[in-house]
Amino acid sequence: MEKPLILVTNDDGIAAPGIRILVDIARAFGEVVVVAPDSPQSGQGHAITIHDPLRLKKVNIFSGVEAWECSGTPVDCVKLAKHVVLKDRPIALCVSGINHGTNASINILYSGTLSAAMEASLEDIKSIGFSLDDFSFDADFKPGIPWVEKIMQFALAQPFEKGNLLNVNIPKLSAAEIRGLRLCRQADARWVENFMEGRDPNGQPYYWLTGEFVNSDQGEDTDIWALRNGYISIVPSMHDLTNYKAMSSLKGLEQL
């Protein structure tokens, strides 16, 4: 039997420790091809490169695994992987991450890691974004590894619904402290932001984004609740942003 083809990407860049962990896990399950950004792309969301050419360079940084670094965004990487690197070969699974830092709640919108997974799901490729709730470069991914393995195995064995993707977030806990997996909805949390204001060497003003993540969603079925209570959160996510519930209250628009 042919081994399933697994595409690995991320947004922290191909040199980040998190993607190395994911490559090492994925190679046990199939043929792995890596296409990832050549530089950090955090916060790139679903950005694509339209007005500029993209570069793609084969690199030898994961022993025995085909890997390419790309000058574009995480979403660009998935598009290039599908059409150029893999020449439309069927991809069994796309995994993105493991992100240094959580992508729970509305961070799915800002995250390049999750947007890459979303892009794969738009192409009807099963996809999973993995993130660890630890922003540091030397974050300890080890306690999450057995769980990432289990989820990947489940995903390869189980048919996903068309266009579905999983947003998986791992709490910063020891192996003994992780209580298991929890299927969740996205918490309705917010960034409370501000800008650091300063003057550059020429005396011109600049503004630098800074903020704090605040969860006022009290639900015990959310990803934030799961993470704060020792669980790995899994949010099945999708690209249909239609607010069906709001339809009836807006019917008046059709009479204008």
Add this chain to the structure above:
Amino acid sequence: MEKPLILVTNDDGIAAPGIRILVDIARAFGEVVVVAPDSPQSGQGHAITIHDPLRLKKVNIFSGVEAWECSGTPVDCVKLAKHVVLKDRPIALCVSGINHGTNASINILYSGTLSAAMEASLEDIKSIGFSLDDFSFDADFKPGIPWVEKIMQFALAQPFEKGNLLNVNIPKLSAAEIRGLRLCRQADARWVENFMEGRDPNGQPYYWLTGEFVNSDQGEDTDIWALRNGYISIVPSMHDLTNYKAMSSLKGLEQL
């Protein structure tokens, strides 16, 4: 009575004709403040600038209207508008566009115009993204103007649900041909893409995104159907990407 404060932004850049139309419409309804990118930002999705400082410059290009150009993405513009320019004054409405080119269906994910509107809705600001199905710089926005006015008036008068935004797309038709407004769901359409491959002056390969938008969603309740049948489409959209329907088929994950 104090005039409502209306924030105007876009992704084609502050010099695009489409935003000028929107500013002219909005000024009849309230106090208008413009914060828009200083360069085209199409395809930026929900990207934000984390690792670099942002610039903000007051410009005098809309007679009698306070306007600022920003070095960042459309989402950066909304954040800077709220916290720096408007110092957290209550914003009655955020309108983004009018985009040169449609943002129907899944283009809501790629679009800077809609992501800016989405960012405002995350802050519980009523918000609307407007797009015209014509990519050209000298697109004719006139036939859509009375409809944009009606929608803006409706939005200011009617309480939206928290976190809701409207994705409005206008077909490229004459005033007589536009049949009215249609409340829709987001069509499940796709980009069928490829890359133009070439060699740069140094002989190095490059890849340039190209693609065709294909709709295989046969529903007559979609935005694509509405546009193709002479209607202005309005999709109420939201930031909760949870796929609730997929929950039951994934329950096995919690037993791993």
